[in-house]
Amino acid sequence: xxxxxxxxxxxxxxxxxxxxxxxxxxxxxxxxxxxxxxxxxxxxxxxxxxxxxxxxxxxxxxxxxxxxxxxxxxxxxxxxxxxxxxxxxxxxxxxxxxxxxxxxxxxxxxxxxxxxxxxxxxxxxxxxxxxxxxxxxxxxxxxxxxxxxxxxxxxxxxxxx
Amino acid sequence: xxxxxxxxxxxxxxxxxxxxxxxxxxxxxxxxxxxxxxxxxxxxxxxxxxxxxxxxxxxxxxxxxxxxxxxxxxxxxxxxxxxxxxxxxxxxxxxxxxxxxxxxxxxxxxxxxxxxxxxxxxxxxxxxxxxxxxxxxxxxxxxxxxxxxxxxxxxxxxxxxxxxxxxxxxxxxxxxxxxxxxxxxxxxxxxxxxxxxxxxxxxxxxxxxxxxxxxxxxxxxxxxxxxxxxxxxxxxxxxxxxxxxxxxxxxxxxxxxxxxxxxxxxxxxxxxxxxxxxxxxxxxxxxxxxxxxx
Numbered sequence: 001x002x003x004x005x006x007x008x009x010x011x012x013x014x015x016x017x018x019x020x021x022x023x024x025x026x027x028x029x030x031x032x033x034x035x036x037x038x039x040x041x042x043x044x045x046x047x048x049x050x051x052x053x054x055x056x057x058x059x060x061x062x063x064x065x066x067x068x069x070x071x072x073x074x075x076x077x078x079x080x081x082x083x084x085x086x087x088x089x090x091x092x093x094x095x096x097x098x099x100x101x102x103x104x105x106x107x108x109x110x111x112x113x114x115x116x117x118x119x120x121x122x123x124x125x126x127x128x129x130x131x132x133x134x135x136x137x138x139x140x141x142x143x144x145x146x147x148x149x150x151x152x153x154x155x156x157x158x159x160x161x
Numbered sequence: 162x163x164x165x166x167x168x169x170x171x172x173x174x175x176x177x178x179x180x181x182x183x184x185x186x187x188x189x190x191x192x193x194x195x196x197x198x199x200x201x202x203x204x205x206x207x208x209x210x211x212x213x214x215x216x217x218x219x220x221x222x223x224x225x226x227x228x229x230x231x232x233x234x235x236x237x238x239x240x241x242x243x244x245x246x247x248x249x250x251x252x253x254x255x256x257x258x259x260x261x262x263x264x265x266x267x268x269x270x271x272x273x274x275x276x277x278x279x280x281x282x283x284x285x286x287x288x289x290x291x292x293x294x295x296x297x298x299x300x301x302x303x304x305x306x307x308x309x310x311x312x313x314x315x316x317x318x319x320x321x322x323x324x325x326x327x328x329x330x331x332x333x334x335x336x337x338x339x340x341x342x343x344x345x346x347x348x349x350x351x352x353x354x355x356x357x358x359x360x361x362x363x364x365x366x367x368x369x370x371x372x373x374x375x376x377x378x379x380x381x382x383x384x385x386x387x388x389x390x391x392x393x394x395x396x397x398x399x400x401x402x403x404x405x406x407x408x409x410x411x412x413x414x415x416x417x418x419x420x421x422x423x424x425x426x427x428x429x430x431x432x433x434x435x436x437x438x439x440x441x442x443x444x445x446x447x448x449x450x451x452x453x454x455x
Binding site for chain 2: 008009012014015016017021022023025026028052053054
């Protein structure tokens with residue numbers, strides 16, 4: 001909800017050279033805005049793995065940091081950083097558009113100083129992330145009827161599909 | 162050796178001017194929408210960043226198609242006279258230019274068809290349909306000018322308009338100029354004729370699978386396309402120029418008109434766009450053709 005005003009005339013994030021991209025192939029930064037339910041997580045992982053390197057993740061709002069008001073919900077995850085590597089978080093519920101712009105500029109500085117390289121961590125510790133992902137994604141299997149194997153593993157299918 | 166150097170220089174010049182125009186165009190659109198907008202050199206930063214990124218390719222045909230689309234447009238650019246300078250001299254360059262310009266789009270079509278993404282395929286089929294739409298009125302306009310001047314050499318047509326501003330084809334054939342201007346809008350893929358890109362609808366169409374260097378090549382292709390298309394209009398209707406600086410300034414005026422239209426218009430559906438191009442600019446062009454012939 002905070003991103004449309006940040007992108008359009010009121011806050012105009014384009015003046016820093018930042019713009020929205022329609023596909024993960026062209027994106028540098030993945031913004032995860034708001035709470036992440038298990039079904040969303042599956043899509044986030046898939047999107048993240050489609051992005052070409054170097055790539056960065058911005059977790060936006062309290063919900064992605066510690067669950068926020070959904071901390072005890074049965075189908076949302078509480079800490080996004082356990083499932084995909086997060087470079088920078090913006091806390092608040094909800095953060096203002098200024099906070100988004102500040103976070104993006106901080107991320108730019110971190111990239112220049114070489115601090116932000118969480119995508120390397122994802123490759124090095126893939127087993128850890130994969131185990132965490134599998135643990136929660138198991139819950140998305142419907143009680144009645146089997147889902148195809150592909151969904152169970154939460155695997156990233158090729159874009160050719 | 163000198164020829165090779167000339168060709169390189171012309172290519173670099175076209176890319177530089179095209180990227181500069183793109184950056185200024187983004188700034189102008191931002192100011193129209195009451196934003197600050199990115200700095201005018203943003204397009205250079207973008208291309209630099211894209212070429213430094215890791216990119217994903219699907220197969221060899223995709224690589225070939227991207228290079229072919231840039232190469233096709235650069236080849237077109239060698240035949241376009243820029244203020245009297247031209248890389249390759251021929252006497253009938255207008256026909257060669259129109260022939261070579263299609264290669265850019267065909268290369269792009271080949272690349273995205275090889276990537277196998279349905280959004281990209283929809284996008285490129287729309288782009289080729291749009292090409293069908295704008296080439297008919299544009300060719301009609303050109304036919305009128307070729308008949309009037311008795312030559313298909315772009316240099317001779319632009320030289321024939323030398324002297325005062327009243328000799329410009331823009332003043333002499335205003336209807337042809339309007340038709341060409343509308344066709345140019347579609348040629349550049351700007352709104353209201355950007356159904357092939359449509360980010361909200363088909364996820365930026367042909368560009369959907371392009372990452373890193375491929376997107377960078379697409380940017381350069383677009384930059385050269387802007388340069389070539391505005392240069393053709395300047396030569397046809399604004400009498401070329403005596404030096405390069407004036408020429409680029411005239412090109413910029415043409416590009417600015419396109420950007421102004423782009424900033425305020427919504428998008429046509431593809432069938433509406435082709436219908437519009439085949440009725441309004443085509444009608445205007447035919448009336449002008451009849452006026453020239455009579």
